[in-house]
Amino acid sequence: MRKINTMRFGEIQEEDSKIVCFEHGLPAFEEEREFVIIPYDAESPYVFLQSVKTPELAFLMTMPFVFFPDYEFKLDDVVINELGIRTQEDLLVYSILTIPNEDIKEITANLLAPVVVNTTTMKAWQVVLEKSHYQTKHRLFPETADLAKGDNQ
Amino acid sequence: MLVLTRKPKQQIMIGDDIIVNVVEVQGDNVRIAIEAPREVKIYRGEIYRAIQEENSKAAVQPANIDLTGALPNKR
Numbered sequence: 771m772r773k774i775n776t777m778r779f780g781e782i783q784e785e786d787s788k789i790v791c792f793e794h795g796l797p798a799f800e801e802e803r804e805f806v807i808i809p810y811d812a813e814s815p816y817v818f819l820q821s822v823k824t825p826e827l828a829f830l831m832t833m834p835f836v837f838f839p840d841y842e843f844k845l846d847d848v849v850i851n852e853l854g855i856r857t858q859e860d861l862l863v864y865s866i867l868t869i870p871n872e873d874i875k876e877i878t879a880n881l882l883a884p885v886v887v888n889t890t891t892m893k894a895w896q897v898v899l900e901k902s903h904y905q906t907k908h909r910l911f912p913e914t915a916d917l918a919k920g921d922n923q
Numbered sequence: 924m925l926v927l928t929r930k931p932k933q934q935i936m937i938g939d940d941i942i943v944n945v946v947e948v949q950g951d952n953v954r955i956a957i958e959a960p961r962e963v964k965i966y967r968g969e970i971y972r973a974i975q976e977e978n979s980k981a982a983v984q985p986a987n988i989d990l991t992g993a994l995p996n997k998r
Binding site for chain 1: 961962964966967970971973974975976977978979980981982984986988989990992993995
């Protein structure tokens with residue numbers, strides 16, 4: 771069991787086997803190697819990627835295929851080998867989200883750099899899809915974004 | 924920082940196992956071929972920086988995030 775101090779969830783306990791290891795850190799957070807994935811709630815497609823060593827560092831992520839059914843990319847052999855991926859069932863894919871102006875309707879997903887987790891080895895990598903046409907900002911709710919301004923909801 | 928001038932077909936060695944080949948120069952464009960061990964990660968600088976920037980923004984989230992209604996639209 772590991773005790774993890776978090777700003778968002780207070781002090782939590784996680785089993786060692788639940789700690790996700792990013793051997794290279796994440797771009798801009800190269801020194802952050804260990805995280806835990808905490809569901810937003812049981813039914814939700816959202817999760818937090820909480821740093822083990824930095825209480826205030828927690829990324830919000832989602833399962834991209836829920837919002838972008840056509841999302842696809844190819845993992846290169848280096849990633850597959852390093853994460854020890856044997857089968858597709860090992861794999862979880864997340865996209866890191868940004869909430870501009872604290873407005874949920876404007877939330878964007880970084881489809882250019884998915885977080886790939888091997889749930890068997892618990893190794894993860896934020897992969898940069900160099901050759902794709904994806905960007906760092908894809909709106910989750912493009913339809914509501916335009917309506918939002920004149921709408922009280 | 925080391926700054927040096929190379930001509931097309933000339934190389935730069937970095938350490939023992941990275942070779943940067945200047946393939947050709949056409950106007951503004953320089954074609955570069957890099958030979959490096961597979962585990963050495965090579966990114967276009969601006970793409971990596973864009974991801975660093977986006978991660979930095981994503982790391983600053985509102986304290987209270989209410990995502991209850993934020994579900995995918997049925998398509």
